[in-house]
Amino acid sequence: MLGVQDNEALIPLGKDRNVNGYDPEASNPRVRFNSAISTENPSIQKNDVDDLESSKQLLQEDVISPGNLQHIPKDAQKPGVVTLLYGPPGSGKSHLARTIANENESTLFSICSSDFVSKCPVESEKRVVEVFKTSREKAPSLIFVDEIDSLCGHCGEGNESEARIKTELLVQMQGIGQNTGVRVIAATNKPYALDQAVRNLFDTRINVRLPDLEARLRALKAYLGGAPHELSGGDFEDFARQLEGFSYVDIAACVKEVLAEVTQVAKRAEFFIPVYGDDDGDLAVCNWIPCRSEEPGALRRTMNELAMEGFASRIVAPAVLRMDLQDVIARHSPSVSVEELEQYERFSEEFGKQG
Template sequence: MGESEKLVSNLFQMARENAPSIIFIDEIDSLCGQRGEGNESEASRRIKTELLVQMQGVGNNDQKVLVLAATNTPYALDQAIRRRFDKRIYIPLPDLKARQHMFKVHLGDTPNNLTESDFEMLARKTDGFSGSDIAVCVKDVLFEPVRKTQDAMYFVKSSGGMWIPCGPKQSGAIQTTMQDLAAEGLASKILPPPITRTDFDKVLARQRPTVSKGDLEVHERFTKEFGEEG
């Protein structure tokens, strides 16, 4: 009892001692929902009260402490907490250019043969996707070369001595499997193929965006009432 609000107080004290500093609270609605709700516990009320008290002093006397918070349910926030934040900025879903960049960032240096036009096409096909949706998509795609290697019935040996999965008609193709190569002590010599545009098409065919039109309408309505555009 009393430990949670003490942690809140300690957090702000640390921020002041290390100023300039930023306190970021993700999913702030889980801490600061509407007061008086039936499922609100006494501990939750005390945390909320302590947060309000600490935020009251932020920004005064040039303390150089900035408090940022994020939520997907802005209407669930307690009004007093909402008033403590001078700016309430709506961050919309990523646009086409942002999505194109996200695909590149998440792929990183993973071997692939995608062209700039491929990335543009992926961005166009993922209208309505959030950054999280794109991350999930790429994460799924990263497994495709492994799946191809596991299922391959033919491999070709490269000039560098690596075994690469291929089709039966490819020049130099040898009928074997990953398990057979591993049994011969060649597991470290197996090289999965690079990621292709087809791999992305396969994953996107079964993936849907997680943010609904109704969700977006709620955020846009809140922005008109209380916020500003990002």
């Protein structure tokens, strides 16, 4: 869904040390950073994030939309430039950041905290500086830092390299002004793990919650895509209710499993029925669907035999039935506990702006 990566600003350098022990990694912040910085111009449509609408609205208000209200000081109406997204894994935080970058027509710098880490502490610090420097060169831009808690934990935690990264991140984020064209969105699954100084730096802290009933319904249909199925609208609604507490990742895992199972049915099948197109009777233009031996028109074939006959691209998996998806969902549980969800709500009450 994302566009082609633009790494023109990243200079690939050699990896070898010279005979004097010179280490390029310690001297140039862009060494090995091609994979660490992903500058993207996302291509994401509005319908892709309807499920995250409330959180998206808050981001639009606090990250993008300038104020124009009478009797309110202009400084109080300026959009935020540093935002924290917190919530359970699989709730859509990364996708939300990409969407905001797209709608603000910004270049997205998508970075995992581990990308900053180097064996050389000074290099780690330089990498942070390089990200912010490049983002200003490509403004308007949005820096998305995932798993920020792993680098910005409470004081006394982490090694020297991580301490340098946290210090430099604080300096760089504090230095972002309204007119730089740079925004920062950080994400965490562990908001309470953040150091207080880091937490207080965020203009806005938004709880990105698990999908509600309507969002789960849309997610189920989206993940099934064009796969053949015999599910009614009522079936989808019933399954969406059963998936309460499931994240997007959990729902995707259920759908992936049921599709894998019906694929196995095709692989094990000993009978297939040819479904002809416009040219009835021409096996070259028909699809092959696994079936029981007693079905009218069933032919004894295996998947390997059909492939050897040149029909590999025309083998169609059987349709997903209600009982197929029901069996899979029954074997799965939400990956996020009730206790964890309660922690996110407590954090919202103490420090967050409700999403």
